[in-house]
Amino acid sequence: MAYNYPPEKLSVYLSDDGGSILTFYAMWEASQFAKYWIPFCKRYKVEPRAPAAYFSTPDSPNGMSRDEWLCMKVLYEEMTNRIDTIVMSGKVSEELKANHKGFSHWKHQMTSKRHPPVVQILIDGKDPSALDNAGNALPTLVYMAREKNPEYHHNFKAGAMNSLIRVSSVISNSPIILNVDCDMYSNNSDSIRDALCFFLDEEKGCDIAFVQYPQNYNNLTKNDTYGNTLSIINEVETRGLDSWGGPSYIGTGCFHRREILCGRKYTKDYKENWNRGSERNPHDDIRKLEEKAESLATCTYELNTRWGHEVGLKYGIAVEDVITGLMIQCRGWRSVYYSPPRKGFLGMGATTLAQTILQHKRYSEGNLQIFLSKYCAFVYGHGKIKLGLQMGYSMYNLMAANSLPTLYYVIVPTLSLLRGISLFPKMTSPWFIPFSYVIVGKQTYSMIEALLTREITIQGWWNAQRMWLIKRLTSYLYGTLATLSEILGVSKMGFTIIAKISGKDASKRFGLCNESCSDEEMGHCFRDVLSSDSALWVSSGHKCSDI
Numbered sequence: 195m196a197y198n199y200p201p202e203k204l205s206v207y208l209s210d211d212g213g214s215i216l217t218f219y220a221m222w223e224a225s226q227f228a229k230y231w232i233p234f235c236k237r238y239k240v241e242p243r244a245p246a247a248y249f250s251t252p253d254s255p256n257g258m259s260r261d262e263w264l265c266m267k268v269l270y271e272e273m274t275n276r277i278d279t280i281v282m283s284g285k286v287s288e289e290l291k292a293n294h295k296g297f298s299h300w301k302h303q304m305t306s307k308r309h310p311p312v313v314q315i316l317i318d319g320k321d322p323s324a325l326d327n328a329g330n331a332l333p334t335l336v337y338m339a340r341e342k343n344p345e346y347h348h349n350f351k352a353g354a355m356n357s358l359i360r361v362s363s364v365i366s367n368s369p370i371i372l373n374v375d376c377d378m379y380s381n382n383s384d385s386i387r388d389a390l391c392f393f394l395d396e397e398k399g400c401d402i403a404f405v406q407y408p409q410n411y412n413n414l415t416k417n418d419t420y421g422n423t424l425s426i427i428n429e430v431e432t433r434g435l436d437s438w439g440g441p442s443y444i445g446t447g448c449f450h451r452r453e454i455l456c457g458r459k460y461t462k463d464y465k466e467n468w469n470r471g472s473e474r475n476p477h478d479d480i481r482k483l484e485e486k487a488e489s490l491a492t493c494t495y496e497l498n499t500r501w502g503h504e505v506g507l508k509y510g511i512a513v514e515d516v517i518t519g520l521m522i523q524c525r526g527w528r529s530v531y532y533s534p535p536r537k538g539f540l541g542m543g544a545t546t547l548a549q550t551i552l553q554h555k556r557y558s559e560g561n562l563q564i565f566l567s568k569y570c571a572f573v574y575g576h577g578k579i580k581l582g583l584q585m586g587y588s589m590y591n592l593m594a595a596n597s598l599p600t601l602y603y604v605i606v607p608t609l610s611l612l613r614g615i616s617l618f619p620k621m622t623s624p625w626f627i628p629f630s631y632v633i634v635g636k637q638t639y640s641m642i643e644a645l646l647t648r649e650i651t652i653q654g655w656w657n658a659q660r661m662w663l664i665k666r667l668t669s670y671l672y673g674t675l676a677t678l679s680e681i682l683g684v685s686k687m688g689f690t691i692i693a694k695i696s697g698k699d700a701s702k703r704f705g706l707c708n709e710s711c712s713d714e715e716m717g718h719c720f721r722d723v724l725s726s727d728s729a730l731w732v733s734s735g736h737k738c739s740d741i
């Protein structure tokens with residue numbers, strides 16, 4: 195909400211798939227805190243503008259009175275303490291509920307798996323009385339929980355995103371949409387302006403569908419024990435793809451043109467309608483608008499429509515982002531990778547071995563699903579995207595298949611060693627030279643590549659090699675088997691959500707909670723909001739056991 199961007203052009207949406215009153219309460223608290231926080235950020239050009247990240251440094255920065263800094267910190271801590279207390283108790287008191295009509299939506303029988311759609315406009319930017327404490331306009335802030343009913347498939351994150359697209363279309367309808375996962379925060383208040391530069395470029399901007407920022411994590415250890423850093427992908431691979439038509443969509447930290455996300459094909463005469471934002475009369479009945487938006491977030495809305503197929507994010511594939519990006523590029527659009535020195539978005543990577551393995555199982559499975567479907571980049575992309583990009587997609591799409599040669603390499607040479615069969619040339623043979631060249635050359639190259647990113651230590655590189663082997667024999671192998679069993683109709687796809695806790699809590703809770711957080715814990719997901727000329731979207735509040 196505190197982006198360096200005109201607030202009247204900004205709308206922030208939070209999607210709470212768990213439909214929890216606790217998340218709504220936390221968001222109501224945030225809407226109150228914003229009135230103090232936004233003017234403070236703008237006055238002192240604060241970075242980062244996610245208060246949790248900003249106050250994690252122990253002292254006030256130069257150029258600011260310590261008293262004012264302390265005052266804001268206390269205000270923030272009091273708010274988080276109130277939220278924590280309510281979350282621990284699991285209930286919002288009647289007294290608090292009197293603060294906002296939205297609380298009346300929660301009735302006894304509501305659960306994370308079964309609830310009606312809820313859309314609540316917490317701050318209406320069009321309302322002339324919605325001001326911060328310095329008298330400036332505030333961005334629009336909207337809470338959304340799409341309807342859930344076990345009889346209808348909710349299509350995981352893709353389903354939530356598609357509901358967000360529709361709900362926001364009647365409230366703000368901005369031409370550009372930024373989406374950010376619940377485990378990330380915005381680290382650079384200029385990200386919106388920066389991204390818009392690409393779209394607004396009169397010569398080269400017309401065919402740009404989305405601007406993708408890298409995924410960076412701020413919770414990994416120095417030597418990255420479980421090889422979770424994406425530095426090589428960010429610094430080497432994605433930059434490479436940028437020259438072949440643009441990176442794939444990676445699900446978060448991405449600015450999309452609304453129209454393209456909704457299925458539009460590229461044509462030479464395409465011109466963005468920058469005035470498409472919804473014109474509303476500030477005196478319109480807000481409840482009516484919310485009801486209209488709720489009708490777009492029901493389970494039945496999408497039945498017999500093209501949503502999830504040609505419109506919106508694609509359903510049926512565990513990596514909805516990759517397939518959606520591929521389909522957009524195959525419709526003739528380009529994408530742009532943008533990685534400024536001050537990182538745009540920071541988030542939480544997996545921090546335990548179990549989480550890492552599980553996460554990679556989903557990635558590799560989803561990617562293999564794409565390769566084995568009609569969307570295989572070489573087939574579907576043939577004649578539509580460049581060969582380099584087809585190969586780029588396939589490199590990830592075939593990640594799971596890596597498990598098969600690895601399995602062969604760990605089993606066959608071991609067995610032959612036991613049986614005394616020599617598979618490799620002797621040191622005295624001239625054939626030893628190409629063998630050792632390949633091994634030494636490959637490893638040295640990969641080590642230099644890692645060190646050149648300046649984000650990976652030698653030990654970190656070594657850990658990554660170790661994790662490659664582990665992942666190939668676990669995640670990727672399970673991923674391959676799961677994809678094959680889905681194709682044969684033996685099992686169904688899932689979306690295993692990664693636990694969303696960090697810092698001190700992480701070590702305490704990983705042992706206890708891991709993949710099965712309760713509703714209350716997911717209430718913590720709420721951190722920071724996202725947005726654009728447009729829409730700041732945070733998805734959160736998922737009950738992990740749904741999956």
Ligand SMILES: O=c1ccn([C@@H]2O[C@H](COP(=O)(O)OP(=O)(O)O[C@H]3O[C@H](CO)[C@@H](O)[C@H](O)[C@H]3O)[C@@H](O)[C@H]2O)c(=O)[nH]1
Nearest residue numbers: 211350351354375376444445446513514515691692733734
């Ligand atoms: O039913 C669901 C499941 C997930 N989510 C949201 O989806 C996001 C991603 O989930 P997470 O558990 O953080 O998965 P990751 O493995 O970190 O996700 C990576 O991989 C996913 C699949 O490719 C992408 O969607 C993500 O953007 C990308 O960060 C989170 O904000 C969730 O709240 C929902 O809203 N509803």
Ligand SMILES: [Mn+2]
Nearest residue numbers: 375377542692
């Ligand atoms: Mn994540």
